Amino acid sequence: MIDDIQPKAPDPLLKIINMFRDDPRDDKIDLGVGVYRDEHGQTPVMAAVKEAERRLHAEQRSKTYVGQQGDIEFLRLMGELAFGAAARDLVSIQAVGGTGALRLGFDFLRAAGAARVLLPTPSWANHPGLIAAAELKQVDVKFFDVSTQRIDMAPLLEGIARLAPGDGVLLQACCHNPLGADFDTAQWAALAQACAAARVTAFVDVAYLGFGDGLERDADGVRHILAHVPNVVIALSGAKSFGVYRERVGALYVKAASHARAAAQSNLFALARSNYSMPPDHGAACVRTVLADAGLRAMWSDELEGIRQHILKTRAELAAARVNALPMQLIAAQKGMFSTLPLTPAQIEALRNEHGVYMTDSGRINVAGLPARDMERFLNALRAVAS
Ligand SMILES: Cc1ncc(COP(=O)(O)O)c(C=O)c1O
Numbered sequence: 001m002i003d004d005i006q007p008k009a010p011d012p013l014l015k016i017i018n019m020f021r022d023d024p025r026d027d028k029i030d031l032g033v034g035v036y037r038d039e040h041g042q043t044p045v046m047a048a049v050k051e052a053e054r055r056l057h058a059e060q061r062s063k064t065y066v067g068q069q070g071d072i073e074f075l076r077l078m079g080e081l082a083f084g085a086a087a088r089d090l091v092s093i094q095a096v097g098g099t100g101a102l103r104l105g106f107d108f109l110r111a112a113g114a115a116r117v118l119l120p121t122p123s124w125a126n127h128p129g130l131i132a133a134a135e136l137k138q139v140d141v142k143f144f145d146v147s148t149q150r151i152d153m154a155p156l157l158e159g160i161a162r163l164a165p166g167d168g169v170l171l172q173a174c175c176h177n178p179l180g181a182d183f184d185t186a187q188w189a190a191l192a193q194a195c196a197a198a199r200v201t202a203f204v205d206v207a208y209l210g211f212g213d214g215l216e217r218d219a220d221g222v223r224h225i226l227a228h229v230p231n232v233v234i235a236l237s238g239a240k241s242f243g244v245y246r247e248r249v250g251a252l253y254v255k256a257a258s259h260a261r262a263a264a265q266s267n268l269f270a271l272a273r274s275n276y277s278m279p280p281d282h283g284a285a286c287v288r289t290v291l292a293d294a295g296l297r298a299m300w301s302d303e304l305e306g307i308r309q310h311i312l313k314t315r316a317e318l319a320a321a322r323v324n325a326l327p328m329q330l331i332a333a334q335k336g337m338f339s340t341l342p343l344t345p346a347q348i349e350a351l352r353n354e355h356g357v358y359m360t361d362s363g364r365i366n367v368a369g370l371p372a373r374d375m376e377r378f379l380n381a382l383r384a385v386a387s
Helices: 012-022 047-059 072-089 097-111 127-133 153-162 185-198 220-228 258-273 282-292 294-320 328-332 345-355 372-385
Strands: 091-096 116-121 137-142 168-172 201-206 232-237 249-255 338-340 364-366
Touching: 047 282, 047 294, 072 091, 072 220, 072 232, 072 249, 072 282, 091 097, 091 258, 097 127, 097 201, 097 232, 097 249, 097 258, 116 127, 116 153, 127 137, 137 153, 153 185, 168 185, 185 201, 185 220, 201 220, 220 232, 249 258, 249 282, 282 294, 294 328, 294 372, 345 372
Parallel strands: 116 137, 116 168, 168 201, 201 232
Antiparallel strands: 091 249, 232 249, 338 364
16 A cells, blocks of 8 residues: 555655755855866856757757657667667667666666676666666676775686676666776677677666767667677667756667567567657657757767867866875876765765765766866865875
Protein backbone atom coordinates (compact mmCIF):
# COMPACT_ATOMS: atom_id res chain seq x y z
CA MET A 1 0.00 0.00 0.00
CA ILE A 2 1.13 3.55 -0.65
CA ASP A 3 0.77 4.29 3.05
CA ASP A 4 3.43 1.66 3.81
CA ILE A 5 6.00 2.90 1.32
CA GLN A 6 9.55 3.10 2.64
CA PRO A 7 11.70 6.20 2.09
CA LYS A 8 14.65 6.12 -0.32
CA ALA A 9 18.02 7.65 0.49
CA PRO A 10 18.42 10.98 -1.30
CA ASP A 11 20.64 11.00 -4.40
CA PRO A 12 24.14 11.74 -3.03
CA LEU A 13 24.69 14.62 -5.45
CA LEU A 14 21.31 16.20 -4.69
CA LYS A 15 22.23 16.02 -1.00
CA ILE A 16 25.37 18.10 -1.68
CA ILE A 17 23.41 20.53 -3.87
CA ASN A 18 20.93 21.09 -1.03
CA MET A 19 23.70 21.51 1.56
CA PHE A 20 25.35 24.10 -0.67
CA ARG A 21 22.07 25.94 -1.17
CA ASP A 22 21.44 26.07 2.58
CA ASP A 23 24.97 27.27 3.46
CA PRO A 24 24.65 31.00 4.34
CA ARG A 25 28.34 31.85 3.66
CA ASP A 26 28.86 34.36 0.82
CA ASP A 27 32.19 32.91 -0.24
CA LYS A 28 31.11 29.24 -0.58
CA ILE A 29 32.40 27.38 -3.63
CA ASP A 30 30.26 24.84 -5.51
CA LEU A 31 32.30 22.14 -7.24
CA GLY A 32 29.55 19.55 -6.85
CA VAL A 33 26.93 19.97 -9.51
CA GLY A 34 28.03 18.95 -13.03
CA VAL A 35 27.34 21.99 -15.16
CA TYR A 36 29.78 24.21 -17.02
CA ARG A 37 30.23 27.72 -15.63
CA ASP A 38 31.92 30.64 -17.37
CA GLU A 39 34.29 33.22 -15.80
CA HIS A 40 31.27 34.90 -14.18
CA GLY A 41 29.99 31.69 -12.65
CA GLN A 42 27.11 31.55 -15.15
CA THR A 43 25.82 28.72 -17.36
CA PRO A 44 24.58 30.85 -20.26
CA VAL A 45 22.39 29.73 -23.16
CA MET A 46 24.72 29.46 -26.18
CA ALA A 47 24.15 32.23 -28.72
CA ALA A 48 23.70 29.68 -31.54
CA VAL A 49 21.00 27.91 -29.52
CA LYS A 50 19.28 31.24 -28.74
CA GLU A 51 19.16 32.04 -32.44
CA ALA A 52 17.86 28.53 -33.24
CA GLU A 53 15.12 29.05 -30.65
CA ARG A 54 14.20 32.38 -32.23
CA ARG A 55 13.89 30.75 -35.66
CA LEU A 56 11.88 27.82 -34.32
CA HIS A 57 9.53 30.15 -32.52
CA ALA A 58 8.97 32.16 -35.69
CA GLU A 59 8.61 29.20 -38.04
CA GLN A 60 7.04 26.33 -36.12
CA ARG A 61 3.48 25.73 -37.30
CA SER A 62 2.47 22.69 -35.27
CA LYS A 63 2.99 21.02 -31.93
CA THR A 64 1.76 17.61 -33.02
CA TYR A 65 3.75 14.54 -31.94
CA VAL A 66 7.23 14.16 -33.40
CA GLY A 67 6.74 10.43 -34.15
CA GLN A 68 8.07 7.17 -32.76
CA GLN A 69 11.68 7.65 -33.73
CA GLY A 70 11.68 11.30 -32.73
CA ASP A 71 13.29 14.01 -34.86
CA ILE A 72 14.84 11.99 -37.67
CA GLU A 73 16.95 14.85 -39.03
CA PHE A 74 18.28 15.53 -35.52
CA LEU A 75 19.26 11.85 -35.27
CA ARG A 76 20.98 11.97 -38.64
CA LEU A 77 22.92 15.15 -37.91
CA MET A 78 23.96 14.11 -34.38
CA GLY A 79 24.95 10.67 -35.66
CA GLU A 80 27.06 12.17 -38.42
CA LEU A 81 28.66 14.62 -35.99
CA ALA A 82 29.64 11.90 -33.55
CA PHE A 83 30.30 8.88 -35.76
CA GLY A 84 30.96 10.23 -39.26
CA ALA A 85 30.12 7.87 -42.11
CA ALA A 86 29.56 4.96 -39.68
CA ALA A 87 26.30 6.63 -38.60
CA ARG A 88 24.57 5.55 -41.82
CA ASP A 89 24.27 1.91 -40.75
CA LEU A 90 23.05 2.54 -37.22
CA VAL A 91 19.53 2.07 -35.89
CA SER A 92 18.50 5.11 -33.86
CA ILE A 93 15.86 6.65 -31.65
CA GLN A 94 15.63 10.02 -29.94
CA ALA A 95 15.65 9.72 -26.15
CA VAL A 96 14.89 11.81 -23.07
CA GLY A 97 18.40 13.15 -22.49
CA GLY A 98 21.52 11.02 -22.24
CA THR A 99 20.11 9.44 -19.08
CA GLY A 100 16.97 8.38 -20.93
CA ALA A 101 19.15 6.97 -23.72
CA LEU A 102 21.16 4.96 -21.19
CA ARG A 103 18.00 3.54 -19.61
CA LEU A 104 16.53 2.68 -23.01
CA GLY A 105 19.84 1.10 -23.99
CA PHE A 106 19.98 -1.07 -20.87
CA ASP A 107 16.35 -2.13 -21.38
CA PHE A 108 17.26 -2.96 -24.97
CA LEU A 109 20.27 -5.04 -23.88
CA ARG A 110 18.03 -6.98 -21.54
CA ALA A 111 15.45 -7.50 -24.28
CA ALA A 112 18.28 -8.84 -26.46
CA GLY A 113 19.12 -11.45 -23.83
CA ALA A 114 21.94 -9.84 -21.83
CA ALA A 115 22.16 -10.81 -18.17
CA ARG A 116 25.11 -8.68 -17.04
CA VAL A 117 26.78 -5.33 -17.57
CA LEU A 118 30.42 -4.77 -16.71
CA LEU A 119 30.86 -1.38 -15.09
CA PRO A 120 34.44 -0.06 -14.95
CA THR A 121 34.59 1.71 -11.59
CA PRO A 122 34.63 4.38 -10.31
CA SER A 123 31.89 5.58 -12.64
CA TRP A 124 29.09 8.13 -12.83
CA ALA A 125 26.94 7.71 -9.71
CA ASN A 126 23.77 7.24 -11.79
CA HIS A 127 25.03 4.28 -13.85
CA PRO A 128 24.30 1.61 -11.18
CA GLY A 129 20.70 2.78 -10.73
CA LEU A 130 20.10 2.68 -14.48
CA ILE A 131 21.57 -0.83 -14.79
CA ALA A 132 19.51 -2.07 -11.85
CA ALA A 133 16.32 -0.50 -13.19
CA ALA A 134 16.73 -2.58 -16.34
CA GLU A 135 17.11 -5.68 -14.14
CA LEU A 136 20.64 -6.37 -15.33
CA LYS A 137 23.33 -7.63 -12.99
CA GLN A 138 26.16 -5.16 -12.51
CA VAL A 139 29.70 -6.55 -12.58
CA ASP A 140 32.08 -4.00 -11.03
CA VAL A 141 35.67 -3.93 -12.23
CA LYS A 142 38.00 -1.39 -10.62
CA PHE A 143 40.07 0.07 -13.45
CA PHE A 144 41.38 3.28 -11.88
CA ASP A 145 43.32 3.99 -8.72
CA VAL A 146 42.36 7.41 -7.35
CA SER A 147 45.50 7.65 -5.20
CA THR A 148 47.86 7.18 -8.17
CA GLN A 149 45.38 8.55 -10.76
CA ARG A 150 46.27 5.73 -13.19
CA ILE A 151 44.14 3.51 -15.44
CA ASP A 152 44.77 -0.22 -15.03
CA MET A 153 43.70 -2.06 -18.18
CA ALA A 154 44.48 -5.62 -17.08
CA PRO A 155 41.45 -6.20 -14.79
CA LEU A 156 39.17 -4.56 -17.34
CA LEU A 157 40.30 -6.77 -20.22
CA GLU A 158 40.17 -9.87 -17.99
CA GLY A 159 36.67 -8.90 -16.84
CA ILE A 160 35.46 -8.55 -20.43
CA ALA A 161 36.88 -11.97 -21.29
CA ARG A 162 34.88 -13.51 -18.42
CA LEU A 163 31.49 -12.15 -19.66
CA ALA A 164 29.01 -14.29 -21.62
CA PRO A 165 28.31 -13.45 -25.28
CA GLY A 166 25.63 -10.74 -25.47
CA ASP A 167 26.46 -9.20 -22.05
CA GLY A 168 27.34 -5.50 -22.03
CA VAL A 169 30.42 -3.41 -21.16
CA LEU A 170 29.82 0.23 -20.32
CA LEU A 171 32.53 2.59 -21.58
CA GLN A 172 32.63 6.38 -21.41
CA ALA A 173 33.71 7.88 -24.73
CA CYS A 174 35.55 10.95 -23.40
CA CYS A 175 35.89 13.29 -20.44
CA HIS A 176 35.22 10.51 -17.96
CA ASN A 177 32.79 11.30 -15.16
CA PRO A 178 34.04 11.37 -12.40
CA LEU A 179 37.74 10.71 -13.23
CA GLY A 180 38.65 12.88 -16.23
CA ALA A 181 40.87 9.93 -17.21
CA ASP A 182 40.27 8.84 -20.79
CA PHE A 183 41.49 5.79 -22.70
CA ASP A 184 44.25 6.44 -25.22
CA THR A 185 44.32 5.01 -28.75
CA ALA A 186 46.06 1.78 -27.75
CA GLN A 187 43.64 1.24 -24.85
CA TRP A 188 40.61 1.75 -27.13
CA ALA A 189 42.09 -0.77 -29.55
CA ALA A 190 42.56 -3.31 -26.73
CA LEU A 191 39.00 -2.74 -25.50
CA ALA A 192 37.56 -3.17 -29.00
CA GLN A 193 39.52 -6.36 -29.50
CA ALA A 194 38.41 -7.75 -26.11
CA CYS A 195 34.72 -6.93 -26.78
CA ALA A 196 34.83 -8.49 -30.25
CA ALA A 197 36.65 -11.60 -29.00
CA ALA A 198 34.17 -12.14 -26.12
CA ARG A 199 31.21 -11.29 -28.42
CA VAL A 200 29.86 -8.79 -25.90
CA THR A 201 28.05 -5.55 -26.64
CA ALA A 202 30.11 -2.41 -26.19
CA PHE A 203 27.80 0.19 -24.65
CA VAL A 204 29.38 3.62 -25.09
CA ASP A 205 28.16 6.61 -23.07
CA VAL A 206 28.93 9.84 -24.97
CA ALA A 207 28.07 12.84 -22.81
CA TYR A 208 30.86 15.40 -23.23
CA LEU A 209 31.67 15.63 -26.92
CA GLY A 210 33.89 18.68 -27.55
CA PHE A 211 34.89 19.22 -23.91
CA GLY A 212 38.16 17.26 -24.01
CA ASP A 213 40.40 17.27 -27.09
CA GLY A 214 37.83 18.82 -29.46
CA LEU A 215 34.83 17.46 -31.35
CA GLU A 216 36.70 15.14 -33.71
CA ARG A 217 39.23 13.66 -31.33
CA ASP A 218 36.70 13.19 -28.53
CA ALA A 219 34.85 10.83 -30.88
CA ASP A 220 37.92 8.74 -31.81
CA GLY A 221 37.26 6.07 -29.18
CA VAL A 222 33.61 5.49 -30.00
CA ARG A 223 34.44 5.48 -33.74
CA HIS A 224 37.10 2.86 -33.15
CA ILE A 225 34.62 0.71 -31.23
CA LEU A 226 32.06 1.10 -34.04
CA ALA A 227 34.62 0.05 -36.62
CA HIS A 228 35.74 -3.08 -34.76
CA VAL A 229 32.93 -4.41 -32.54
CA PRO A 230 29.94 -6.12 -34.21
CA ASN A 231 27.34 -5.14 -31.56
CA VAL A 232 27.45 -1.61 -30.16
CA VAL A 233 24.95 0.52 -28.26
CA ILE A 234 25.63 4.25 -27.90
CA ALA A 235 23.87 6.71 -25.60
CA LEU A 236 24.46 10.27 -26.72
CA SER A 237 23.69 13.34 -24.61
CA GLY A 238 23.40 16.83 -26.05
CA ALA A 239 23.12 18.46 -22.62
CA LYS A 240 26.70 19.63 -22.20
CA SER A 241 27.88 20.05 -25.79
CA PHE A 242 24.95 22.34 -26.62
CA GLY A 243 24.36 23.74 -23.11
CA VAL A 244 20.75 22.50 -23.21
CA TYR A 245 20.74 20.55 -19.94
CA ARG A 246 17.08 21.05 -19.04
CA GLU A 247 15.79 20.39 -22.54
CA ARG A 248 16.67 16.68 -22.24
CA VAL A 249 18.42 16.18 -25.57
CA GLY A 250 19.57 12.63 -26.16
CA ALA A 251 19.67 9.77 -28.62
CA LEU A 252 20.34 6.06 -28.70
CA TYR A 253 22.18 4.38 -31.58
CA VAL A 254 22.55 0.65 -32.14
CA LYS A 255 24.94 -1.22 -34.39
CA ALA A 256 23.60 -4.63 -35.40
CA ALA A 257 24.01 -7.00 -38.33
CA SER A 258 21.95 -5.85 -41.31
CA HIS A 259 19.44 -8.70 -40.93
CA ALA A 260 18.74 -7.66 -37.29
CA ARG A 261 18.27 -3.92 -37.79
CA ALA A 262 14.50 -3.87 -38.37
CA ALA A 263 13.95 -6.05 -35.29
CA ALA A 264 16.28 -3.86 -33.22
CA GLN A 265 14.42 -0.72 -34.32
CA SER A 266 11.03 -2.27 -33.49
CA ASN A 267 12.27 -3.19 -30.02
CA LEU A 268 13.43 0.39 -29.40
CA PHE A 269 10.02 1.66 -30.51
CA ALA A 270 8.21 -0.77 -28.20
CA LEU A 271 10.41 0.10 -25.20
CA ALA A 272 9.93 3.83 -25.69
CA ARG A 273 6.20 3.47 -26.37
CA SER A 274 5.55 1.70 -23.07
CA ASN A 275 7.61 4.26 -21.18
CA TYR A 276 7.12 7.86 -22.39
CA SER A 277 5.70 7.18 -25.86
CA MET A 278 7.22 10.10 -27.80
CA PRO A 279 10.28 12.19 -26.96
CA PRO A 280 10.18 15.94 -26.24
CA ASP A 281 10.76 18.14 -29.27
CA HIS A 282 12.23 21.49 -28.39
CA GLY A 283 15.84 20.76 -27.42
CA ALA A 284 16.40 18.32 -30.26
CA ALA A 285 14.81 20.79 -32.71
CA CYS A 286 17.26 23.48 -31.48
CA VAL A 287 20.23 21.15 -31.96
CA ARG A 288 18.98 20.11 -35.39
CA THR A 289 18.56 23.76 -36.39
CA VAL A 290 22.10 24.57 -35.23
CA LEU A 291 23.69 21.60 -36.98
CA ALA A 292 21.75 22.05 -40.23
CA ASP A 293 22.76 25.68 -40.75
CA ALA A 294 26.40 26.36 -41.66
CA GLY A 295 26.43 29.76 -39.92
CA LEU A 296 24.85 28.56 -36.69
CA ARG A 297 27.01 25.47 -36.71
CA ALA A 298 30.18 27.54 -36.96
CA MET A 299 28.95 29.86 -34.21
CA TRP A 300 28.19 26.87 -31.96
CA SER A 301 31.50 25.12 -32.52
CA ASP A 302 33.32 28.38 -31.67
CA GLU A 303 31.33 28.65 -28.45
CA LEU A 304 32.05 25.01 -27.62
CA GLU A 305 35.74 25.60 -28.28
CA GLY A 306 35.59 28.59 -25.89
CA ILE A 307 34.22 26.30 -23.17
CA ARG A 308 36.97 23.76 -23.88
CA GLN A 309 39.67 26.43 -23.69
CA HIS A 310 38.27 27.71 -20.41
CA ILE A 311 38.40 24.21 -18.94
CA LEU A 312 41.97 23.74 -20.22
CA LYS A 313 43.03 27.00 -18.57
CA THR A 314 41.48 26.03 -15.23
CA ARG A 315 43.09 22.58 -15.43
CA ALA A 316 46.50 24.12 -16.17
CA GLU A 317 46.20 26.45 -13.16
CA LEU A 318 45.19 23.63 -10.82
CA ALA A 319 47.99 21.42 -12.15
CA ALA A 320 50.60 24.12 -11.59
CA ALA A 321 49.66 24.45 -7.91
CA ARG A 322 51.52 22.68 -5.14
CA VAL A 323 49.15 21.17 -2.58
CA ASN A 324 51.15 19.10 -0.15
CA ALA A 325 51.17 15.49 -1.37
CA LEU A 326 48.20 15.72 -3.78
CA PRO A 327 49.10 14.71 -7.38
CA MET A 328 47.79 18.00 -8.78
CA GLN A 329 50.01 17.88 -11.90
CA LEU A 330 47.93 15.01 -13.32
CA ILE A 331 44.86 17.25 -13.53
CA ALA A 332 46.33 18.90 -16.64
CA ALA A 333 46.45 15.61 -18.53
CA GLN A 334 42.86 14.76 -17.61
CA LYS A 335 39.89 15.80 -19.75
CA GLY A 336 36.55 17.47 -19.42
CA MET A 337 34.66 18.78 -16.44
CA PHE A 338 35.68 16.36 -13.70
CA SER A 339 38.62 15.06 -11.74
CA THR A 340 38.53 13.04 -8.54
CA LEU A 341 40.98 14.07 -5.84
CA PRO A 342 42.44 11.45 -3.48
CA LEU A 343 40.94 12.97 -0.34
CA THR A 344 39.61 11.16 2.72
CA PRO A 345 35.95 11.52 3.79
CA ALA A 346 37.18 13.58 6.78
CA GLN A 347 39.09 15.96 4.47
CA ILE A 348 36.06 16.33 2.19
CA GLU A 349 33.89 17.10 5.18
CA ALA A 350 36.42 19.63 6.54
CA LEU A 351 36.50 21.37 3.17
CA ARG A 352 32.72 21.67 3.35
CA ASN A 353 32.33 22.62 6.99
CA GLU A 354 35.41 24.78 7.57
CA HIS A 355 35.96 26.31 4.12
CA GLY A 356 32.56 26.23 2.36
CA VAL A 357 34.04 24.15 -0.50
CA TYR A 358 31.52 21.60 -1.79
CA MET A 359 32.41 18.50 -3.80
CA THR A 360 30.86 15.05 -3.92
CA ASP A 361 31.52 12.59 -1.09
CA SER A 362 33.87 10.71 -3.44
CA GLY A 363 36.14 13.76 -3.94
CA ARG A 364 34.92 14.57 -7.44
CA ILE A 365 35.43 18.21 -8.34
CA ASN A 366 33.76 20.01 -11.21
CA VAL A 367 36.82 21.70 -12.69
CA ALA A 368 34.53 23.50 -15.11
CA GLY A 369 32.64 25.04 -12.21
CA LEU A 370 35.61 26.78 -10.56
CA PRO A 371 35.72 30.50 -11.40
CA ALA A 372 39.19 32.10 -11.61
CA ARG A 373 38.34 34.41 -8.71
CA ASP A 374 37.91 31.39 -6.39
CA MET A 375 41.04 29.50 -7.52
CA GLU A 376 43.40 30.73 -4.81
CA ARG A 377 40.88 30.28 -2.03
CA PHE A 378 40.12 26.76 -3.22
CA LEU A 379 43.83 25.86 -3.30
CA ASN A 380 44.39 27.32 0.16
CA ALA A 381 41.45 25.34 1.53
CA LEU A 382 42.92 22.18 -0.02
CA ARG A 383 46.33 22.96 1.51
CA ALA A 384 44.69 23.44 4.90
CA VAL A 385 42.97 20.05 4.92
CA ALA A 386 45.28 17.79 2.87
CA SER A 387 48.49 16.98 4.66
C1 LIG B 1 28.74 10.12 -17.88
C2 LIG B 1 27.40 10.71 -18.12
N1 LIG B 1 26.54 10.08 -18.93
C3 LIG B 1 25.33 10.57 -19.18
C4 LIG B 1 24.89 11.74 -18.62
C5 LIG B 1 23.49 12.16 -18.94
O1 LIG B 1 23.25 13.46 -19.25
P1 LIG B 1 21.79 14.02 -19.51
O2 LIG B 1 20.79 13.02 -19.04
O3 LIG B 1 21.73 15.29 -18.73
O4 LIG B 1 21.70 14.23 -20.99
C6 LIG B 1 25.73 12.43 -17.73
C7 LIG B 1 25.31 13.67 -17.07
O5 LIG B 1 25.79 14.09 -16.08
C8 LIG B 1 27.03 11.90 -17.50
O6 LIG B 1 27.89 12.51 -16.68
